[in-house]
Amino acid sequence: MTKLSRPWTAFAFLAALAVVTAGLVPTWMAVHAQDDQTEKEVERYRQMLKDDPWSNPGNLWVDRGEALWDRARGPKNASLAQCDLGLGPGKVDGAYAQLPRYFADADRVMDLEARLVWCMDKLQGFDPKTLAKTAFSNRDRSSDLEALTAFVANRSNGMKFSLRLEHAKEKEAYAVGEALFYRRQGPMDFGCVTCHADDGKRIRLQQLPYFGDTKSAQEVVATWPAYRVSQETVRTMQHRMFDCYWQMRLPELDYGSDVSVALITYLTKRGEGGEINAPSLKR
Amino acid sequence: MTSLRNAVLIAAAAAMATPALAQTASPPPDLVDRYMSESWKSATPEWRGRLAQDQTMKDCSTYRNNPPAAVHDAIIAREKATIQYPADGKLLGDWKKGEASARDGYGLRFTDKDTARANGGNCYACHQLDPKEITFGTVGPSLVHYGKNRNYSTDDAKLAYERIFNPQSVFACSHMPRFGHNKFLTVDQIKDVLAYLMDPASPVNK
Numbered sequence: 233m234t235k236l237s238r239p240w241t242a243f244a245f246l247a248a249l250a251v252v253t254a255g256l257v258p259t260w261m262a263v264h265a266q267d268d269q270t271e272k273e274v275e276r277y278r279q280m281l282k283d284d285p286w287s288n289p290g291n292l293w294v295d296r297g298e299a300l301w302d303r304a305r306g307p308k309n310a311s312l313a314q315c316d317l318g319l320g321p322g323k324v325d326g327a328y329a330q331l332p333r334y335f336a337d338a339d340r341v342m343d344l345e346a347r348l349v350w351c352m353d354k355l356q357g358f359d360p361k362t363l364a365k366t367a368f369s370n371r372d373r374s375s376d377l378e379a380l381t382a383f384v385a386n387r388s389n390g391m392k393f394s395l396r397l398e399h400a401k402e403k404e405a406y407a408v409g410e411a412l413f414y415r416r417q418g419p420m421d422f423g424c425v426t427c428h429a430d431d432g433k434r435i436r437l438q439q440l441p442y443f444g445d446t447k448s449a450q451e452v453v454a455t456w457p458a459y460r461v462s463q464e465t466v467r468t469m470q471h472r473m474f475d476c477y478w479q480m481r482l483p484e485l486d487y488g489s490d491v492s493v494a495l496i497t498y499l500t501k502r503g504e505g506g507e508i509n510a511p512s513l514k515r
Numbered sequence: 516m517t518s519l520r521n522a523v524l525i526a527a528a529a530a531m532a533t534p535a536l537a538q539t540a541s542p543p544p545d546l547v548d549r550y551m552s553e554s555w556k557s558a559t560p561e562w563r564g565r566l567a568q569d570q571t572m573k574d575c576s577t578y579r580n581n582p583p584a585a586v587h588d589a590i591i592a593r594e595k596a597t598i599q600y601p602a603d604g605k606l607l608g609d610w611k612k613g614e615a616s617a618r619d620g621y622g623l624r625f626t627d628k629d630t631a632r633a634n635g636g637n638c639y640a641c642h643q644l645d646p647k648e649i650t651f652g653t654v655g656p657s658l659v660h661y662g663k664n665r666n667y668s669t670d671d672a673k674l675a676y677e678r679i680f681n682p683q684s685v686f687a688c689s690h691m692p693r694f695g696h697n698k699f700l701t702v703d704q705i706k707d708v709l710a711y712l713m714d715p716a717s718p719v720n721k
Binding site: 404408411414417419421427429433434435479484489490491492494 | 563580652653690
């Protein structure tokens with residue numbers, strides 16, 4: 233278990249930040265209203281975290297995820313101890329650094345979150361459709377998948393992303409992910425490329441990750457999942473894809489869908505070599 | 516155009532950075548469409564309609580916003596033909612309404628449930644306009660003093676109208692939404708936004 237030596241100073245700080253943010257954004261989804269002051273405060277907080285890493289509230293999600301992993305749950309009353317994340321049943325350390333990858337039992341490429349749903353379905357007997365529908369927490373409901381994702385990702389901290397992309401379906405996921413990055417659609421003609429294919433650009437005051445640059449891509453992919461100050465919860469890479477398509481005016485992207493996994497495969501490969509630091513802290 | 520040059524640089528950088536992947540052929544469009552079709556199963560048929568692409572979207576996707584000359588010219592010709600001008604012949608509306616629209620990002624997201632509320636142009640997400648406004652994006656060029664720099668000319672107002680109604684009638688595969696063609700903004704809303712750019716009284720020109 234991780235130790236939280238001074239969580240309450242962290243919460244006091246974050247509560248103050250949340251008040252600043254809440255004044256701007258009435259719902260968790262409306263986080264795109266920009267506030268330069270908030271970003272500065274978050275940056276100050278990041279500096280504080282370097283002195284005291286355990287004050288990141290995301291560690292609470294890591295702890296809860298670890299407890300969920302070990303506990304016998306679901307209709308089959310089983311733990312996730314036999315869940316194979318790619319390195320063999322029950323092997324968690326370093327698994328995230330090699331995802332997404334092809335899984336023969338499912339005969340598809342999966343990212344961490346799609347794989348967790350698979351394990352919770354097959355091992356514990358949870359309904360995958362219900363899991364997908366409730367994957368993102370909101371003000372009324374927490375999410376086990378956010379906690380489990382934070383836990384597994386955290387166990388690759390300090391390691392570097394490395395995807396093998398040997399299987400034909402892994403190569404297909406990468407190629408389709410790249411095409412999806414450039415695909416334009418919807419009533420505003422947007423694609424990922426609209427915001428993320430030029431260096432040093434921003435939307436209002438929000439700096440945009442630039443995937444043409446390896447270092448920028450590494451920094452982005454290695455810092456999800458993240459504790460989102462404006463949303464007061466840990467958000468995952470699946471949520472990032474969902475949120476981008478929301479902004480692109482597309483309907484709600486299915487959790488763990490082929491499009492999400494293909495894009496995450498492409499983006500993670502672009503950011504290969506990035507040292508994982510999860511959960512990080514983001515605005 | 517910088518964005519086009521950057522697109523070429525990105526493609527070149529990608530090829531250099533990942534030689535093992537450079538041989539990965541672009542997937543056939545129908546494979547990409549199949550991925551799309553399988554990934555929004557929970558959406559209603561009406562919403563799923565947004566997954567489809569028109570020919571210009573397809574071309575810009577295929578060529579990564581950097582189409583070869585013939586495709587480039589075909590896009591401009593096709594998009595020019597879509598432009599509808601105000602029925603009353605007047606291009607400039609109310610700059611104050613245009614300013615409100617320029618600051619408003621509301622519209623057509625799946626959380627935007629109030630159908631009575633107008634969509635916002637959200638110009639500030641990507642452009643600088645009023646020099647006193649400090650929160651502006653940089654995806655598009657600065658439009659500070661847009662009208663003033665053009666001596667408030669009627670010809671330039673018409674060009675600007677066309678660029679808002681359908682930017683791809685001038686710049687093939689522009690990042691900017693085809694606001695009029697896609698019916699994201701009405702003709703009257705475009706006139707208001709145009710007035711924000713071109714009216715001498717607008718703060719954009721102060």
